Amino acid sequence: MDSSDHPHTLWVALRDEELTVQNVEETLASVDDDLWVAAACFDRLLDIVPVQRSLLDLGIKRTAKVIERAEEIISLSDPGADGVLTDWFSESPADAQLCQIRLVLLERLDRLNTFVEICKELPAKEGHAEDSDIDEEWEDDPWGGENATVPAPARATAPTEPPIPLSEFLVEDMLEMACFFASQEYTSALRILLLYHSSALWPMRFTILDSIPGHSHPSEYRDLLPAYDINCGTELKPALSHWRAERDWVESAEVKRALESPEVLIVEGGTPTDGTSKQVQPLEPQKLTAWYKQRVDYVLSTTGMVDIALATIQHGASQGVPELDALGEELSLLSRLVYDAPHASDSDVDTDWTLSRWHSMDPSNVVRAYLAHSTAQTVARDISRLVVPYLFVLEARAERAGQPDPELPNRLLYDFLLSAPLDIAAAVFDASKPIAPAAQRLIRNDEDTARLALACVYGSDSRNEWPTMSRIFECLPAWDISPDNEDEADETDATIISLGAFVTPSTTRPRCTPSDLFLFFKPLPLVSLSRALDILDVHLEAGEIFSRWGVAAPLRWFLQSANDAAEQRAWANRMARRIGGPGPDMNGPGDWEWLLDDMLKLSGTSDNGVKSAFGLLSQVEVSSIFFGGVLSSGKFDIARNLLRRGGKLVLDPNTVEELSLSASREFYDNASSGNYKFGDMKLAYDCLDVPPRSDRLAREKEFIEATSRLSSFNVMSRPGIPISPIEIRLTKDRLSLISRVLSSNTDAYKHTQVILDLLHKLGFRDDVVAEVKTLAMLADSALQAEDFTRAHEASEKMISTVLKLRTSVPLGLDDPQVQEASEVCWVSCFQLGRQPEFSDTGKKLSLLGRALELCPPDKLHDVLTSWRRLEKEDMEARRERLAHRSTSPHKRPIANTKTASSLQARLHDLHMPTSPLMNAEDAAALASRTFNRVASNFPFAVGSRGRSGPSQDDARSRSRDESRRGFDGDEVSAQASRVLQRGIGWLLGADEES
Template identity: 65%
Template sequence: MASPSQTYTRWTTLQDSELTVENVRESLETIQNDLWVAAACVDRLVDDVEVQRTLLELGLIRTRSAIATAKQALAFPLDQGKPGDSESAGSGVKVEKDSFVSYFRTVPADTQLCHMRAVLLERLDRLNTFVEICKDLSEEEEETEEALDTWEDDPWGEESGESSTSATTSNKKSSVQPPIPISAFLVDDLLQISCVLASREHYAALRVLFERHGSYLWAYRFTLLDNIPEHSHPSEYRDFLPGLDVSTNSELIFISQAWRSEPDWSETFEVRTAIEASEVTLRVDLPSRTSSEHGKSHPDPLTTPQLTGWYKNRVDHIITSTGMVDIALATIQHGASQGIPDLDELGEELSLLSRLVYDAPQAEGRDVDDDWTLVRWKAMDPAAVIRAYLAHSSPGTIARDIQKLVMPYLFVLESRAERSGQPDSALPNRLLYDFILSASLQIAAAIFEASKPTLPAAQRLIRSDEDIARLALACLYGSQRLDEWVTMSRIFECLPAWDISRDDDEADEADTTIASLGAFVTPSTSRPRCTASDLLVFFKPLPVSSLSRALDILDLHLEGGEILGRWGVPAPLRWFLQSSGDAVEQRAWANRMARRAGGSKDHLDTREDWEWLMKDMLKLSGTGENGLKGAFGLIPRKEVMGIFFGGLLSNGKFEIAKDLLGLSESKLSLDSTAVEDICLSVSKEFYDNASSGNFKFGDMKLAYECLDVPPPSDRLVKEKEFIEATSRLSSFNVMSRPGIPISPIEIRLTKDRISLVSRVLSSNVDAYKHTQVVLDLVYKLGFRNDIVAEVKTLAMLANTALHAEDFDRAYETSQRMVDTVLNLRLSAPLGLEDPNVQEASEVCWMACWQLGRQPEFDDVDKKLLLLGRALELCPPDRLHEVLTGWCRLEKEDLDNRKERLATSRGVVGLAKAPRRPVIESTPNTASSLASRLQDFRMHMPASPLANAEDAAALAGRTFNRVTASFPFSIGHRSSSDTDSSSNGESRQRPQSGDVSAQANRVFAKGIGWLLGADDE
């Protein structure tokens, strides 16, 4: 047999994991020292139930003798043992409190054993609780494998996996992993253990713990509830939720069932107080039951208002922290089932909110909106709630969603109004109608289809036929959609059809309403757009007969809308109201339809397509069977055909246009004048929009070809020649501004088109050489048979040639111009009084004078002839000016001849020879003219132009007068900086001085249109 020292040594060397029931008994039962054995049992904590139970029971046995001795010595007054028992020897003897303290101080070993007994008893109770917890868990495991998976995934299972043993029941080990190790469960704070179990949702364990130790945990019940996760369903922990005791009208008290009905002597208040007062050093502390730092104590039952407040606070916390409205609703429902008052309204709100969160359709690809809170919900007005319910409803689900979500909500609102003493039976319809008016046409169509008059009344969302008609009219005329004609037709098919024989007054009333509605929907500064809700105001007063008439009008408008949409020019339905009395607006839309046709058909390429378009346009201009006019009802039929024909041409379909005009069965019946007018108008549009003047491509080509559609006429030929002239001008690279070619529209808008010819001559060096080409250009610009324009053109050509110092060509052109003017003078009906004759003569004599007085032109005979023509054509008041120049040229010519003769014959006196022989050497025309002019000069009175100075002054006045009325300009020619004077001397041009005077001098020489003095 081992000695006591060996036994002690053996026990201390055993590890906790090596302990078994057998070696515990073998090691401790042989030791006689009760205090040492009890201390050894208290000191050891293992995770094996049987070993731990053996230690606890063995420790309790070794404490019995100390308890018996203490009772006998103190004669414990509260002893409830049976008379005669050794443990109750001192019964009935009263001992003062100080006796307890004195005894425990005197016998510290018994004090230690009494304290250890209380510790062992508490641990044994907890061990029994732990075993029961494991038993319940084992039963749950057997019921479902899902519970087993939950425990395996639980963090407590991982922690308890560190232990090599598990709880057992009925001497059999369980496979269930306990939520907390035995060693921790026996000594840790009981409230903390409960809070941990609550937070981990181990409700079965918590239920056992609360049942067996409820006397300690009851005061901290709300601390436990606060540790239960908000997402946990209340049905899982309903045993811990507070209820109402109807008999006391306060919180229902939880009844616990402790393991021992009465406390042990060592656990009594007197003993525990005496042990603490004895100041004996204890080897181990009692297991902690509750700690104030883990929660606030509520030992008293809550009142009814407090219970209501707790449930409301719990719900707010659940929604705020998790957003799980269903959990909050279940919590409120549980409270209401327990009789807690004032939770019905909150439950109603949560029920409606839960429908929004869980039952209402959600956006695809999105989770449930986690921002929904009671605060947000209560802040929403009813209309916003309905919109939220149906925000993601589709046309296929809208009817069901209204029945399932909106109708219950509207019923609640109506009930609340009644409970508040303010009943409003129209509230549900009003809110539903407001939603319909603001919904899309697709959604509205689905609602109307679920409200057809053919359906049973109980199944219809809208049960009033009149309301359906009013809502449909407001929705359709209030919509701005241009691509929903099929949907609009679906809505119309859902409307009631009343068989009403209306009188004229009722028809007029409906028509008046529609007319006033047209003015109402027209945008204004105060109301840019009226909504469907605004439009409903107009339809509410209408009786059934007027509503039926309004639906007839709607039918016509829908048909017109479908036609306009078919051809790519859709108009909102309200346009038909606005334009019903506006012919200008109808005409504008008809033009748009004809010109933009094919927007929805890519392009109209066949005659059949265009005939279809014409048929639709004529249909819109007609009157229906019910006497209602179409969308173009204010436009005459002929005008509609003209608009169609113009649209056909504007799309460049010239061959189709010819076919339609040539077919006898075609509905396009337009007279030749109308066809010609339309072709000219469309051609001008093409012309004005052309970016290039070349009529071989682009819009200019279309403008040219458009004129070939009708038979030729003078107007068509003239327009075609103008297009050809435009193309010719573009080929000459005429510029509008430096670097920017002139555009066709600029050419058309040019008031004086002769000036375009001057641009050609100034921008093209050799253009003057092609006289006939330039003249053809003038003719095609619209001046065919215009002699004045021809004379002006010849004058410009002559002057341009003069600038280029091509004097021969200038002379030839001048001769042609003179011949043209002379023929005009002879053929003019009014003779010389004709304005055209006067204008042509004015241009001609100025051009002749300009060329005839050029010093660089050395052919004196031609110059004299030109000046003679100038004298012949100029007005009487200009004869002095021209004659002075002619005389000066004649004198210079004679002086030059004399010098040449004197040089060749060596005769000095020959310089004073008579003039006649010299004149005779000139051509006959010049000689006869010279003699006539000599006669005229000899008999002419003195003139202020008798000398050069007077001539120069008069020339200046003439310059100012002529340039002010000059209708065109000619480009300048390049020249040297010196001019030749009549006497052959060279004179330098001024470098400074009056700029205006210098410009006048340059213009007089360069342009050459003025009469006057010589170059001085």
């Protein structure tokens, strides 16, 4: 026979994918060498079940003879001899190899049968995406060979691809495959694997279970989870199943020990890994419970899926595992929080929930967590289905612990309600109405309902939820209870008064919370609660009125101001002026009458004797505040209309006048400009036309006109900043305003009547002394401007006024006003009369004569000395004129020493007493201006005046000009410097002669 046709050669030449059942039976089976055939069957690993099965069957068949030889050797040896098999295997290595090959092939056959069962279960049990990706056009049987005839147990008709190929399944580590199936959630494959290979895998069952992902639902592998055997008091050990009813001889422990000896060649198989922790014995109850708790922690920490953890605990409890009820209860409550409680629509469910986090929360926080995202529409239902079961569990636990606390559920629910928003609280109160059946009410105690409602609304800072507060009030019980006696009534009133003090902020309690208020209401008897509800009804109505007009206040304000008339008055002013926020547009008298009706209503008393928000104010006072608000809004036409129509607005003329003056002054004080033609100053002016005309109103209007005139003169408050109206009003000495006008406007003195009219409108219409002082200031200003004509005119008018005053005052010269006016007049006349620059000697003598007439006796010598000197100068001037006439008109006389001495004496006499009409500031301003004027017009280096021409109004007489031109220039310059220094000293208020 050709060597190429030898069976050995043919078998080796066949590739794995070419092998069929027929090849095995015809080629391999024809080889006579059992060891070679067994080794060939051991060496081939195929993915086709029938071919692989034929190989395994052939290999097992060809190793059967070794068992016969082994039995014969054992039978011939001594019964008690040890190491017979080891010696035999050492002497006959071929038989040892056959035994080892047989042991491996038997295990592979068992795995093959398991693989077939797994493939049968795949279509029905597995639903993984990787199992459904099947080539629909694949019509070949992946397990069968060509013309193969396979027994029924070996036939695999499932079209689903198995988890791993058969060739790998036969040799892979059993534990690794089990963990792989567990991690991929091939639960049916894992179940079959554990069923038929439990002897190898059961000691590593917890390692396998730990490989199952945390998100896998325990119902999918419930028969794999450990259970409790109540009869044995330990873990329930499952029944073991095997593919073969009896174990083969080579699988005995004695044979395995002999094969594992160092002297025997080892053939590697697919035994489990020895390095894995094993749990051969069933677990004790405590350890079994600990494993379930550990599994729950793993599920929550890796996935946060509370439902999976709960299902795991429920399964363990159903399997009799002890001490899981409490944990299951906790997980059940946590599951409600995670899955049943409402969540924010714009965020995912919080997955960061663990048992440690749950256990760290106190009951009140759990209740708030249940209702954190509840709305007014769902909160009542959420409390019933989420919070109430939780509270029942807490109460049951307290009873089981021997510490019953019947008030615990109410306390937790009340705490939530006191911290909830008003709309949430309103929904809870709506579900607790007294008319509802007790079993359906969330709050079943009527008195507690009232206390909670009072605490919620009075403890709220809300200013715009009045409909919600009214809805809460409508849910409260209605008690028709009155105090039985006077003492009880006094006690009730004292309680309500103390409530106002209780809600008032203090250093120890800046804000009174709803919880604080609930503690206050807790001990109150029913009669006090009924009275508090009556007060709440009135306060809610007042709060709605306040909100309507844009002056909303928190409800507690009505308690704080109940005995505070000043606070009520202040809020009435806010309401009349509509200070605080938007309100209805006030376009006509009807809108304002609506406001008046509401304000008068707030000053009334309810049918139950409860005073409203303005209960401490009379209706007349409220009407006055209202009318002041109309005026402050600038609605003067509406104010006049309301006064004409009368109606509920009944105010006497004096009150109307006072209110108009007050509103006008407020406009005035707030005005940024003094011009009464626009802005707030116009409002201040027009406001005075609302009441009938009177002297007070006329004077106030004149003062506004004066303010406008002062603003037109550009009087400055500070450099570059015009004086404001409020500064004008606050000026104590308003005459100083006249002085400031004259000092800041160089031509103001020329308008005598304008200045006097300004004086009258500033409030000095009948004040003769003020008029005299003003005329004196006008004369002084004209004098400083060297306008002697106007200075003399002002002086003459001043003299006439003073003389008339001296004859008209009943007390005569002893009257203080007469003395003051006379003092001003003689000083002004004396000042102008001895002014050397004033050339009209006759007028100067007349002024000095008036000074002599009006001055006090101690000043007569000074005035008389000046008068005599002036008279002497006049005499000398006359002589000069006569001498000039006797000489040639073309010759100019030479100035003599006597004339120079006379001028020097006049210049020396320029120093004047300080004017009593000017303060230091105005004197300094005048001094500065006068210095500049004199310095610019006085030529110190030449002998002439340097005027612009002979047409000046105040030109000197020819004789005086000629006499001055006769002086030496240096002498005139020196004398002028000294005169100028003395003049500046007078302006600054110097009293000593230099």
